[in-house]
Amino acid sequence: MNEPLSRRGVAAAGGGEPVSSPGAWAARSSEPDSSPCAPIPVRGIPASGGEAAQGGALSPACVSVLSVRGLRKAFGGNLAVDGVDFDVHAGEMLALIGPNGAGKSTTFNMVGGQLPASGGSVRFRGSELLGLSARRIARLGVGRTFQIAAVFASMTVCQNVQMALLAARRRVYGFWRPARPQQHAQALELLQQVGMRDQAERSCSELAYGDVKRVELAMALAGDPALLLMDEPAAGMAPRERKALFELIRGLARARGMAVLFTEHSMDVVFDYADRVIVLARGRLIAQGGVSEIRAHPEVRRVYFGSGASFEAAGAEPFAENEVGS
Numbered sequence: 130m131n132e133p134l135s136r137r138g139v140a141a142a143g144g145g146e147p148v149s150s151p152g153a154w155a156a157r158s159s160e161p162d163s164s165p166c167a168p169i170p171v172r173g174i175p176a177s178g179g180e181a182a183q184g185g186a187l188s189p190a191c192v193s194v195l196s197v198r199g200l201r202k203a204f205g206g207n208l209a210v211d212g213v214d215f216d217v218h219a220g221e222m223l224a225l226i227g228p229n230g231a232g233k234s235t236t237f238n239m240v241g242g243q244l245p246a247s248g249g250s251v252r253f254r255g256s257e258l259l260g261l262s263a264r265r266i267a268r269l270g271v272g273r274t275f276q277i278a279a280v281f282a283s284m285t286v287c288q289n290v291q292m293a294l295l296a297a298r299r300r301v302y303g304f305w306r307p308a309r310p311q312q313h314a315q316a317l318e319l320l321q322q323v324g325m326r327d328q329a330e331r332s333c334s335e336l337a338y339g340d341v342k343r344v345e346l347a348m349a350l351a352g353d354p355a356l357l358l359m360d361e362p363a364a365g366m367a368p369r370e371r372k373a374l375f376e377l378i379r380g381l382a383r384a385r386g387m388a389v390l391f392t393e394h395s396m397d398v399v400f401d402y403a404d405r406v407i408v409l410a411r412g413r414l415i416a417q418g419g420v421s422e423i424r425a426h427p428e429v430r431r432v433y434f435g436s437g438a439s440f441e442a443a444g445a446e447p448f449a450e451n452e453v454g455s
């Protein structure tokens with residue numbers, strides 16, 4: 130586990146063979162806003178091409194990092210997640226949206242190992258995740274951030290990232306001192322990537338909320354994840370701040386070839402930053418596709434607005450208008 134902070138190659142689903150380095154991915158992806166992948170057809174939902182997906186075969190860079198099939202979760206008689214299928218690809222920003230109670234958090238928690246599934250399969254780079262602990266899943270290369278950023282307020286920015294590096298390398302706390310110079314340099318490198326290098330020695334308690342979210346992102350990157358799960362990363366942030374955060378996340382996804390699966394209630398960021406969108410309602414996947422397809426999708430509009438309205442009319446903030454989301 131002493132590998133350098135530079136990114137790992139991305140391993141193929143099923144085989145574990147590195148097929149794409151981030152450098153190679155960046156070279157192929159000269160258009161930073163273009164989606165890396167065409168959609169994969171999944172059970173029950175036609176794979177009508179996303180904007181960047183028109184016209185043919187999948188790009189060689191389009192490696193499925195996560196494959197979810199038939200995922201289910203029952204809470205007693207309530208089927209919170211009901212046979213959900215989707216893929217997330219290297220370098221891709223995939224948004225998981227849906228009204229309150231749709232099953233987004235439940236899905237996230239099953240993928241991240243916080244919640245046992247009732248059925249189905251979650252394969253990460255070919256390995257089954259269901260049944261593994263959250264810690265084990267993290268060590269396989271699945272990073273996670275939470276709605277409420279989890280940092281130690283009493284520690285400096287750099288110390289927080291050093292702790293995350295130690296945890297990622299399975300070092301016990303007693304190794305803190307000997308490991309410190311190396312961890313410090315690596316922490317600074319990560320902080321550079323999230324634009325927080327110049328605040329490394331500040332206490333986290335002094336930071337603006339947007340900066341705390343950047344620190345949390347640097348901590349999630351300490352495990353060098355091939356997949357990052359972000360549960361409402363921009364919750365509680367002002368529009369300008371959340372756009373800046375999503376610019377950063379998308380840049381990191383592209384540069385590292387890192388797949389990002391995120392939930393978000395702010396439709397402006399979903400529509401601006403997602404390569405593809407999957408939509409849950411009452412535990413079922415009702416649509417998947419590119420942003421413009423999802424905006425125009427009759428079933429999606431129906432679950433968000435009833436009938437008649439549109440995302441455009443609601444100013445891309447349907448939940449605020451309709452009080453069906455947080």
Ligand SMILES: Nc1ncnc2c1ncn2[C@@H]1O[C@H](COP(=O)(O)OP(=O)(O)OP(=O)(O)O)[C@@H](O)[C@H]1O
Binds near residue numbers: 227228232236
């Ligand atoms: N621990 C639990 N025990 C029982 N029912 C639960 C539990 N967690 C979630 N549920 C139920 O599962 C369904 C899906 O909830 P979930 O939190 O996944 O939805 P969500 O899409 O994340 O909603 P929100 O946007 O409000 O966060 C809801 O009906 C919810 O009441």
